[in-house]
Amino acid sequence: MLGLPSCKQVSEQCSYQLDEDLPMLKRARLKLHLAICEQCRRYVKQMKLTDASVRYWVRGRRMPSEVKQQLLTQFQEMNNPDTGKKDDSQ
Amino acid sequence: MSDKLPADDQLIKQLLNQDSSAFQQVMDAWYGSMYYVASSITSDAIADEVIQETWISVLKSLPKFEGRSSLKSWVMRILANEAKTRRRKESRNVSLEQIEDSWSTDPRFDSVGHWQTTTSSWHADSPDQLMQADELKNCIQKHIDLLPEKQKAALMLRETESYELDEICNILEVTSSNVRVLLHRARDKVLQVIDRFEREGKC
Numbered sequence: 001m002l003g004l005p006s007c008k009q010v011s012e013q014c015s016y017q018l019d020e021d022l023p024m025l026k027r028a029r030l031k032l033h034l035a036i037c038e039q040c041r042r043y044v045k046q047m048k049l050t051d052a053s054v055r056y057w058v059r060g061r062r063m064p065s066e067v068k069q070q071l072l073t074q075f076q077e078m079n080n081p082d083t084g085k086k087d088d089s090q
Numbered sequence: 091m092s093d094k095l096p097a098d099d100q101l102i103k104q105l106l107n108q109d110s111s112a113f114q115q116v117m118d119a120w121y122g123s124m125y126y127v128a129s130s131i132t133s134d135a136i137a138d139e140v141i142q143e144t145w146i147s148v149l150k151s152l153p154k155f156e157g158r159s160s161l162k163s164w165v166m167r168i169l170a171n172e173a174k175t176r177r178r179k180e181s182r183n184v185s186l187e188q189i190e191d192s193w194s195t196d197p198r199f200d201s202v203g204h205w206q207t208t209t210s211s212w213h214a215d216s217p218d219q220l221m222q223a224d225e226l227k228n229c230i231q232k233h234i235d236l237l238p239e240k241q242k243a244a245l246m247l248r249e250t251e252s253y254e255l256d257e258i259c260n261i262l263e264v265t266s267s268n269v270r271v272l273l274h275r276a277r278d279k280v281l282q283v284i285d286r287f288e289r290e291g292k293c
Contacts, residue, residue, distance in 0.1 A: 007199065007203055012271075015270070045207060054280060058250055060122060061122035
């Protein structure tokens with residue numbers, strides 16, 4: 001029918017669309033399918049929310065304090081090579 | 091999760107001026123992205139080591155940074171290179187054919203690709219509402235860890251919002267159509283995990 005994608009194809013195309021635009025004709029057919037298919041509308045919405053949630057989850061990871069401390073020490077020594085050396089020699 | 095960093099030129103000036111609090115701020119803000127990139131290219135065990143090495147190279151070359159990309163993209167590129175040189179030799183490669191196999195027999199669809207089962211409607215419309223439950227976060231973590239290696243890596247590289255698709259193809263050594271398939275399968279898996287949690291309240 002009008003070469004519309006199947007639900008299964010819609011589920012793939014809506015992921016592709018999160019990364020880059022579909023070609024115009026494909027995009028139009030996807031839109032048409034969504035206009036008549038409630039189930040796919042829901043899936044597309046959930047796909048977007050899933051994507052946003054994974055991003056949210058990624059941003060939420062905290063740096064372990066010992067890793068941070070080590071880097072800070074290195075940062076300070078790097079910028080003050082003299083103090084670093086003095087400390088070593090004492 | 092303080093994403094309110096100063097603008098790049100300001101930030102660079104602060105870092106070059108030995109401003110420790112600016113350095114802490116930027117380490118914190120980018121840690122999540124850096125961790126998941128490093129761990130998906132190498133492993134959880136050495137991710138923090140790779141991050142440390144990356145920051146050291148970044149600080150060393152910062153005076154020469156020309157600003158042709160954003161500071162974050164530049165850092166993330168150094169990180170990906172650092173991680174690639176440490177990449178596990180014995181990577182468990184899952185072929186794309188295997189992934190396609192399970193997709194071709196996915197029981198959610200009938201033989202002509204129409205839905206046979208329906209997903210439930212979810213209680214939340216935004217990520218912060220949805221991800222309030224720690225159990226769900228842990229559940230997502232668990233299932234992302236169980237994804238085939240390249241699916242996981244593609245998803246993590248993408249969701250850190252730090253790389254273009256063609257950069258991801260280069261890092262993972264896959265074609266652009268493969269990377270699209272990997273991303274779809276990974277996201278679809280996470281979607282199903284969330285859906286089950288929404289329906290049954292368990293992982």
